Amino acid sequence: MLDALTLDQMRTFVTVAESGSFRAGAARLSRVQSAVSHAIANLESELGVALFDRSGHRPVLTPEGQALLANARDILLRVDAMRARARGLGEGIELELSLIVDTLFPIETIGLALNEMRTIYPTVSIRLAVSPLGGPLDGLVERRFTLGIMVGEDFRDPAIARQALATVQLVAVVAAHHPLGLARDGALENAELADHLQIVQSDPSQRTVGRDFGVLSPQTCRVSSQDTKHAMIRAGLGWGRLPLWQVQRDLDEGRLVRMPTAALGRNSQVGAECYLTHRIDEPLGPAARVFGEALARLCAAG
Template sequence: MLDALTLDQMRTFVTIAESGSFRAGAARLSRVQSAVSHAIANLETELGVALFDRSGHRPALTPEGQALLANARDILLRVDAMRARARGLGEGIELELSLIVDTLFPIETVGSALNEMRTIYPNVSIRLAVSPLGGPLDGLVERRFTLGIMVGEDFRDPAIARQALSTVQIVAVVAAHHPLGLSADDGALENAELADYLQIVQSDPSQRTAGRDFGVLSPQTCRVSSQDTKYAMIRAGLGWGRLPLWQVQRDLEEGRLVRMPTTALGRNSQVGAECYLTHRIDEPLGPAARVFGEALARLSAAPGSR
């Protein structure tokens, strides 16, 4: 029976193994050496194996002791994590931070902010989703997420608080080998001329845009379910579309993509959209969410973050 095993015995075992001797282990534990030796003897009795070879000048781990040391460390690590989580619960720290992010927002910035939060609250789990258009608002309204990052002014709800973060630049692009890309230097195209070419359009997983289109200028459309798919189809030359500048900057610099030859989609085919950190006003944010929000605001405002 192993029921008599105690955490104190296992902590003593690990401390002695790491210290190299019973005397050094006792000093680290602030105990007399005899008490430490007695604890290890009781542990060996409970386990039915010798953990240390005491025949030499210093005790050495037996093969059995070496094998069981990893188990003891694992148990103590889990117990310490449990204690930390319990302290967090007592302080109101969230068990989980759930976040839904608009596909237009630079996800790497989110990762950096989450990393800062985890350095302060390492025991808070993270649940992260990325969704376009009305998806982030639905996630908050339906209480599936604590925080949201929304882009643009098209989706608002009185129950949702918004904090401005930064501006993301949206640019209309086309593959350099596409007919529109090849004619990019021939002058600006009018809306009627754009109707001759396929436009790659992001579908909305919510019902908030039913019967509405945002920035759709061509009757010929290819609707896709993800921004990565949209990006891939545009790069393949299937059609043109609008994407965040942070995603296509390198393609523009290296000539794989070009800006659309039209002024109908903003100056230089580019417009800015405001980004917001959002949450339900009837659900106050916990410590981890507040730390994340502060980090995200600072990182979003930093030079070069856009």
Template sequence: MLDALTLDQLRVFVTVAESGSFRSGAARLFRVQSAISHAIANLEAELGVALFDRGGHRPVLTAEGHALLANARDILLRIDVMRARARSLGEGVELELSLTVDTLFPAAVVGKALSEMRVAYPDVSIRLAVEPLGGPPTALIEKRSTLSLLVGENFRDPRIAQEAICAVKQVAVVSSNHPLGQWPKDEKIGVPDLADHLQIVLTDPSPLSDGRSFGVLSPQTCRVSSQDAKHAMIVAGLGWGRLPLWQVERDLRDGRLVRIASKALGRNSEIASEAYLAHRIDQPLGPAAEAFRHALMRSAAGI
């Protein structure tokens, strides 16, 4: 009967499927291999289907195993959420609030929200990291941060809950001394023209974007590891690229940078991306994190 299923059997099933063998699953769970084999055999007997084909060198998921693996993962995730909620009911205020922020998000808005949180919880320490692209979601997946601020739609994950808070505008800019910055006003810049010039591009510190490029139009690129470096290279006239509007407003006003006159880069060379406050669904927010969340919503309202 299915009532005899245990969470331990499901956890063993998922671990073996993810590790690729009974031996690797046993090592990951710190058990002997015979115990792992016994747990899988009992689960198969309870379900009435074979989960693994054991005919080869390594066990391979059967069609039934593939179909039921998603259910097993979902059940375990829901149990983890329940445990986390129960744990939060018995715990007080966090000792530390760890936060990873997308480099596109305005730091001043984060600072204002953290300052408000500290008024209510002055004893809570803060650990803040600023990372591009896949850095913020990876910090959540690896449990290095309680909260992350993500910009854009490129890194969705079922383990992460996201709440939209505001839009972040990015502008395609270039130095006013660069050839693209001195383009005749009566001529539009096309993609072939952009491809003739070096594009300054951020690199991703995480593996989430392996084999993927975001907004790269030129075969000539200069890849940098920080938003500040990207900004400095564009101001210096090395190449062109997109930067958040909050970072370049003064440069545009003072004439150091100009918008690139190309509709291929958005209306008025501008695009808007949604920003999200995110956390793991199995790690509910504590009082300080909730206070920061509410303060951030207020602080971001004026963006």
């Protein structure tokens, strides 16, 4: 009967599938291999299907096992979220609020929300980091931070909950004295953009190895921080995308100009959605909840 299924059986199934063998799965679960094999056999008997093909050197998921693996993961995620919520209901105020923010998000808004949180919970310490691209997701997955601010749709994980906050505008800019800046009357094509150095943000995580986002030129200068990228573009070294909140004053005062091309968005501008994120299996304390509510309110106010 399906009612006889246990969470332990499903967790064992998922662990073996992710580990690649019964031996490796047993090691991760701190059990003997025979107990893991027995649990999988019982699960297969309850479900009435074979989850693994054991004919080779290593067990391989059957088509049925591959299909049911997604269901097992979903059930375990929901159970972990329920346990986290239950723990959170009985816990007091956090000693520390740890937060990792995408470099594209306006950091002053974070400060305003943290200030609101501190007026209510003045004893809560704050640990704040700023990181680009896959950095915020790594910080949450590795449990180094409680909350994250992520920008864009490129980094997702089923264990990470997301709440949309606002849209950040990204503008392709170049120094006014750069050759591309002086060509502001024309509409440049991709081939012409490729003739000039593009300033590109490096990813501190390993999530974008072999991938590039928005890189159009074979000539690149890769930098480790957004402030460095901003400074190199202002110096006339090359062109690149930066958040509008960071370059608005430069545009207003003529130090930077929008790239004269329609290949990088209308008026050289595109929007990226920003999300407040956290692990679904970690309860949010009262300070984290107050911070999230304050941040959402500030973003909604514009």
